[in-house]
Amino acid sequence: MAASDWGLNVNENWQYYNSRAGIALSFLFPLLVFKTGFEWHWLVYCLVIHRVHVFGHSLCLHTYFSHKAFKTNRIMQFFLGIIAIGSHLGSPFQYTFLHQQLHHPRADKEGDPHSPVHGLWHAFLGWRFKEYVTSSTGQQLFRLKDIYQYADPAFKNCPEMRFICKHCFEIQNLSFPAFYLIGMFVEAYIPQMGINALAFFVYFKAIPCALSQFGLLSINVMGHAKWYGYRNFSSDDNSRNSNLGFFLWGSTCWHNNHHYMPNSAKTSFTTRETLIDVDYLIVLMMEKMGLAWDVKLPSQKLVDKGIMEGVKRPPRYRKDKDPDDDEDDISDNPDYKMAA
Ligand SMILES: [Zn+2]
Ligand SMILES: [Zn+2]
Numbered sequence: 001m002a003a004s005d006w007g008l009n010v011n012e013n014w015q016y017y018n019s020r021a022g023i024a025l026s027f028l029f030p031l032l033v034f035k036t037g038f039e040w041h042w043l044v045y046c047l048v049i050h051r052v053h054v055f056g057h058s059l060c061l062h063t064y065f066s067h068k069a070f071k072t073n074r075i076m077q078f079f080l081g082i083i084a085i086g087s088h089l090g091s092p093f094q095y096t097f098l099h100q101q102l103h104h105p106r107a108d109k110e111g112d113p114h115s116p117v118h119g120l121w122h123a124f125l126g127w128r129f130k131e132y133v134t135s136s137t138g139q140q141l142f143r144l145k146d147i148y149q150y151a152d153p154a155f156k157n158c159p160e161m162r163f164i165c166k167h168c169f170e171i172q173n174l175s176f177p178a179f180y181l182i183g184m185f186v187e188a189y190i191p192q193m194g195i196n197a198l199a200f201f202v203y204f205k206a207i208p209c210a211l212s213q214f215g216l217l218s219i220n221v222m223g224h225a226k227w228y229g230y231r232n233f234s235s236d237d238n239s240r241n242s243n244l245g246f247f248l249w250g251s252t253c254w255h256n257n258h259h260y261m262p263n264s265a266k267t268s269f270t271t272r273e274t275l276i277d278v279d280y281l282i283v284l285m286m287e288k289m290g291l292a293w294d295v296k297l298p299s300q301k302l303v304d305k306g307i308m309e310g311v312k313r314p315p316r317y318r319k320d321k322d323p324d325d326d327e328d329d330i331s332d333n334p335d336y337k338m339a340a
Contacts, residue, residue: 007149008093008166015148018169019090023128025176026088026213029206036199045195046203053212056087058250059279065092066100068154069265070283070295078160086175088209089216090147091168092161097150102133102142104262107224107237110135111142114220117238123220179205215248223255232269233260233306243273251279260306261298263336271314296336 060080063069072080084092098113106112113133116123127133132140155161164171183200186193195203222228222242229240237259245253251267252258258267268277286292307313 008151008162010148010166012145012148015169016145018173020129022088022169022172023213025173026206026209029176030202030210032198032202032206036196036202039194039199042195042199042203045193046207049204050208050211052083053087053208054215054248054250055279055282056083056085057089057212057216058252059282060084061087061089061092061095062099062250062252063265063267063279063283065152066096067263069263070287070292072286072292074158074160076286076291077158078164081161081164085164085168085171087212088172089212091165093150093152093155093165094147094168096152097147100262104259107235107239107259109237113142113144115238116221116224120221123224124217127220176201176205211248219245219249219252219255223249223252229256231256232308232311233257234308235260235306241273243276246276251277261302261335263296264298265295266297269314270312274314299335302335 061084064072064077064080065084081092084095089095090098102111102113108115108117111133112118114123114127119126127144131144133142133144135141151162151165180197180201183195183197183204186195186200187197193200222245223240224238225240226238229242229245231240232254233256235256239256239259241254241256242249243253249255254267254269254273257269257273258264265283266274266277266280268274268280274280283292283295287295303313
């Protein structure tokens with residue numbers, strides 16, 4: 001698979017070294033915590049920012065940009081793009097190419113860039129330092145640097161998205177000194193926050209950023225590990241759900257549900273999962289406010305086809321219309337319907 005013709009025309013080596021520098025800094029800067037020390041209210045700040053990063057991954061990069069599970073306006077889309085880039089996990093275009101085009105169609109098979117069936121270290125971090133995705137016989141299947149050139153044709157009329165995707169690594173790396181400067185401002189002018197510049201940098205930027213990186217890398221392993229989690233659907237891969245994973249991965253923690261119905265805006269399925277699905281709640285709130293529309297949910301037919309024996313269906317699905325009645329289905333894919 002080649003990158004889109006409507007490419008970003010970036011210097012691949014510059015992108016590569018910028019992205020690797022970002023990963024290294026993400027794991028080194030948190031060590032400054034030994035210099036700053038610890039305060040409980042700093043931890044609260046850190047957890048709030050971390051949650052924003054989790055939304056940047058699960059809701060923005062994954063559900064909106066990669067799977068296009070709902071629509072929104074240009075201003076909101078740009079805002080979601082900024083939150084997505086702030087999570088330090090690459091750009092929306094890169095994520096889409098890697099996740100939606102490479103990972104999903106080949107999950108846990110030949111050509112999956114980061115499956116644990118090819119080794120735990122490979123799935124966690126090793127794959128990011130390889131030049132090619134290779135087959136089990138060593139054949140070069142995809143050149144990973146092509147990801148940097150990819151521009152999602154769905155955003156062809158959005159130059160602002162092209163700009164932030166083209167410069168995402170510069171933006172991400174420059175945000176490190178920027179946060180220290182903001183910390184100096186906060187220390188000087190907002191003393192009520194009770195935090196100095198260095199601690200601001202560590203708890204508002206460095207630690208949330210490291211957790212964000214760790215979250216993305218660990219879901220490659222735990223979301224597809226045969227020995228962890230549970231399954232609701234008989235998908236043709238090793239994907240697993242984990243309610244505990246919601247802390248690090250957001251709604252992508254129900255990875256088996258997601259692999260079975262990847263274009264659904266709602267990743268949780270059972271009542272227990274839905275109770276903590278904050279990402280979907282945000283989509284519903286956006287819909288109520290007129291900021292989201294065409295919110296996709298799986299059809300009853302799709303759910304019935306793959307649900308595993310003994311899995312308790314939530315009431316909402318039983319109230320769905322007749323599975324063969326696709327009259328109100330405005331999506332191109334009959335497996336997905338508009339939310340009721
Ligand atoms: Zn997956
Ligand atoms: Zn996905």
